[in-house]
Structure formats: structure tokens, C-alpha cells
Amino acid sequence: MREQLEQLRHEALKTVSDASSEETLQEARIRFLGRKGELTALMKGLGGLSADERPVVGQLVNSIRDEIENLFETALSAERERATVSRLQSERIDITLPGRRALRGSKHPITQVIAEVSEIFAGFGFSVAEGPEIEHDWYNFEALNFPPEHPARDMQDTFFTENSLLLRTHTSPVQIRTMLKTKPPLRIIAPGTVYRCDSDATHSPMFHQIEGLMIDKDVSFADLKGILTIFTNQLFGQKTGVRLRPSFFPFTEPSAEVDIACVICGGKGCRVCKQTGWLEILGAGMVDPEVYHHVNYDAEDISGFAFGMGIERIAMLKYGIRDMRLLFENDVRFLRQF
Template sequence: MLQKIEELRGQIRDRLTAVKSSDELKEFFTKYLGSKGAVSDLMKELGKLDKSERPAAGKLINDFKNEMMEDFKRVEADVANRERAAKYEREAVDITMPAEMREPGALHPVTMVFNQLADIFAGMGFTVYEGTEIEDDYHNFTALNTPQDHPARDKQDTFYITEDLLLRTQTSGGQIHCMETMEPPFKVIMPGRVFRCDDDATHSPMFHQMEGFVIDKNVSLSDLHGLLDKLAKAMFSPDTKTRFRPSFFPFTEPSVEVDISCCECGGKGCRLCKGTGWIEILGAGVVNRNVIRNCGLDPDEWTGLAFGAGLDRIAMLKYGVNNIHILFDGDKRALEQFRK
């Protein structure tokens, strides 16, 4: 037995010094020290011994096993240290190396314009209502007092999805949704994308509108003027002037086009304002009594104001962009110039 132990001790120590990795260590353990390893096998030999010799031999084997376990643990700790050091070495980061530059993104000019407008209107107590881009004929046209034969309903102007569903051509449909779902009085702005079959330097098939809508008692055209004058001054400059010109929209009566004094020349006349000193920025009006009635409110009790502005047009004016496609082509060189 002693001889066998000595033999195995020599073998184990040789193999243990040769172990290089934790995988090899595991293999070694199974082969020699595990429950089916060579050291446990020694225990089986006990049966072959004379009964009187068994206790001493058993102790011998146990001591041997403990001794080998200690050797094993020492090597195990060594291997773990070595492997950790190697890992640190491998994953070392040179913090003096120049970093890869990441360019910060920037807000799109239309987003900047909307954010500014939202700020201005929030200050006047408006909330934001976001409608859906797919609208039905009723909300986009009928409820807005647009007759069946109105040219805006033409398939040449409107993207129809089905007979009844279409991509909204204006955010005004939001007015109807608001009147259907909100308790008056209320003041909302409704920003969003709208779609029309139209494409040239100043028109894009997709563009952005923002609708403003007020339902309250005794509001009038002069309230509208005050509101829009405040808007123009906040949006462009404190000395911007506004003027109303009579116009026509099916859903407002009276309807007006709103001009601001030219932001380029201040009203003296230049190329931007085509020498007139004025630039048209939005359409507005007092909500037509029919529209209010269509939504189940009493037009003798409730009055309304509505205005719709093209966010892209305002962005173009504000940032001096002369082609609407520059806003939507996604050309970084163009968009970078708006970064603040």
C-alpha cells in the first residue's frame, strides 16, 4: 500500500506542475481526486488487506488525500491568479488614445419651429392635441363644411386609401375630434403631418401644419388678431406687424389670410416679400356656425377661433430656406447649418 501511495504521489505532483489552465485543472481533479479518481480507488484496495491492517492503511490513505488536496488548492489558486492577470492584460484600455468622435445630433428646423410655437401657445393656456394621419372623409371634409363637390376633395389633390379613408390633407379635422371629445371651453394646438398630391419647390406631398383652435363664449375676430399678433412677435421679432386680408375657407366665417411684415426687410420691400413688405404666414378665421352645429354645440352659445399655419413655411422664412425639399431630403450638409 505504501508503495502504491508513493507511486501515486509522484505521479500527481508531476501532473500538477504541468497543469497550465483551469480546464486542465478540472480534468486533473476528476482523474485523481474526484470520487472516481485514482485516490478514491486506493480505498477499494483496503478490502484486500488483512482486517488488522485496515485502520492504519485507511488513515494513511486519508492523510495522503488531504495532502494532495492541499497541493491541488495551491495550484488552483496559482492558475486563477495567472488567468486573471492574462485577462487584465488582454482587456487593457489605453486611455491616452484619441477617442472616436461622435457627432451630436440636432433638432430638425421644423421641430425647432414647432417647439417654439408650442412654448408660445402653452404660455397662453393652450394644450397640444395630436390627431391621426389617416382620417375619414367626415372629419377631413364633411364636418368642416366642405361640400361634396369641393375641388379639395378631388382625387388629384387628396391621397385616398379607400372610398372613405384618406391621408389627412389638413390638421383641421382635429377641430372636429376636439369638439366631439372635449368639454368646452378649450384652447388647443394640433401639430402634425398632412398630405396632398402636390410637388414643386414650395410644395411637398408631405408637409407640416399646426392648427390652433379655441372654443369659448364671445370670442371674436379681434381676439384672433391679438392672439396672432402676439404669436408673430414672439416667433419673428418684437417689432413684427400683422395684418388681416379677407379670404375664404369653408370652415370659418369670416376668414382671413394673415400677413406679417417682411422678416427680411422689415416692410420696406425686398425679393423675399416680392416688394410688398408683407409675407403671408397663415390662414385663420372665426369658426363657421355650421361647423359648431355639426359637432353638437349650440352656435348661439359657443363661438370659436381657428388658425392653421404651415410649420415648414415658417421654418423656411425663419431660416432663409428657399426650397421645401431641403427640409426633407435628409442631406446632412443642409441640416447641419441649423444646429445651434
């Protein structure tokens, strides 16, 4: 009986090491360990042993059964593991095929730049104000100290409507409308659409501006310089050089053009900055006392500054757009890049 058991153990070892699949292992396991299996059959012979031998052989049977069981268990789990690995291998897909993409929409770059500039100024405490695009001469020109028959009006080629209104040439009338409604202190920006009769690669008959206005006690030109320096640094990068140089706008005095170091060449001089190293991005100045006069503010009591910038200009610099007309062609091949 001991020999038989020993032989069974050998057979089981051999069978397991020869088995090539989970199926054959399961079959062999039943053959050895099943209720009608070989070990069970051998155990029936235990009854014929002497009382002395019975416990000893019984123990041997148990240990061999445990051994064979372990053997099958290990082999089976190894085989399952191998089978899983092999199945997963066979399920490989081509992950380089493009993803199934939903359509991606886009906001117009003009909308995006307006949002970006507005957000920066919101951080400086500026609220957003709006006004009509079809305006009175008074708001667009006269209240801003462009007297009738003044050559300064030539600076802005104006579209007139047949009922003698005009298409605002700048967002500055919003300054006037705001000041007439509100008493100082105030800080506003006014993004909007403006119009001038001019059309070429750098001029569009319709374009966009953002106007800014701050009025309070003791606001100085140095404050204007501070705000605009921080603004340009936030918009174009921390180290962007800023230069203010004297200019003229009827509604500000002193007036300034604000240049930034050319973002294309870094100030060395290139085609975009016309070799000057500087790019003009906005006009600004201290609000002219004549403007306060028109809105019934006391110029002795308060002071303030105003500024205005062209959104298209900023968009063109930010995205390297050379022809302004591209912004209004509504070509999705262009729009989808934003």
C-alpha cells in the first residue's frame, strides 16, 4: 500500500509537469483527487490494514493528498495566469489610431482678447461699462474736446448715418456717458466695436477698442504709468519694456502713446516694429479739464486718466497675425486654431 501511494505521488507529479492547459489539469485533478479518483480508491484499502498500521498509513495518505492538492492548485493558478497574459496579448489594439473626438468649438480671438484684458483690469478694480455704437456727435467728439471744424477730427475718418448720427470712432464716448451718470471716484473699462472709413492690411472699417477711465482725488500721470506698466507686463509677460512718449488727443492732456518693447524681436528691431524696437499699443493721458467741464466735474477737485487700445492690434501681436482682414473672414480653418 505504501508503494502504491508512493507511485501515485510520482504519477501525479509527472502528470502536472506534462499538462499543457487548464483543461488537462482539471481532468487530471479529478482523476487523482475526485470522489471516484485514484486516491479515493486507494483509501478504500485502508480498512484491510492492521490497527497499528492504519493510523500511520492514514497519515501518509493525508500528507500525500495535501501535497497533490497543492501541486494542482499551484499549477492551475500558474496556468490561469499564463492564459490571461496570452489572452490580453491577443487583444492588443492600435492605440495610434486617432481618438473619436467630439467637435471642438472656439471663441473668436477678438472675444478672447477682450475677456483677457477685462480680466486684468478687473483685478485693478475696473468695472465694465458699455454704450451705443451709433452715437451723437456730442458724445463722440464735442464733449471729448473735438470742437467742430477742428483738424483733430481728421485723425478719425468718420462714418455718418443719413440722419446725422455717426458710428462711434472710438469707445471714448462711453467715458462721457459714464461720467454723466456717476460721480467720482470711478474706474471703468469699456470694450466695444468702433468704426472708421479706412480699409487696408492694417485698417479695418470696423474694429474693437477697450477704453479705460479712472477718476479720483490725486490721481497722477505717474499712476497712469504704473497701471499701464503692470497691465502690459501681465498681458505680454513680466519683463516687457514699456515706454511712454508725448502725443496728442483732444480729450487728454498731457497725452501719451504707450509703446512696448517689440514682442517679435525683443527690441532689436525687425519688420513688425519697423526697425524701431518698439510697438505702439495704446494711447493714454490725463483727462483734459475741458472734458470735466462737459460732464460737470470740478477739475480742481479731482483728476484722472484715460487710455484706449485696439483689440485687433493686440490680437495680431499675440498671435502673429499680419493682415487684420484675416480676423473678419470667418474662415473656420483660422477660427478653429483658437
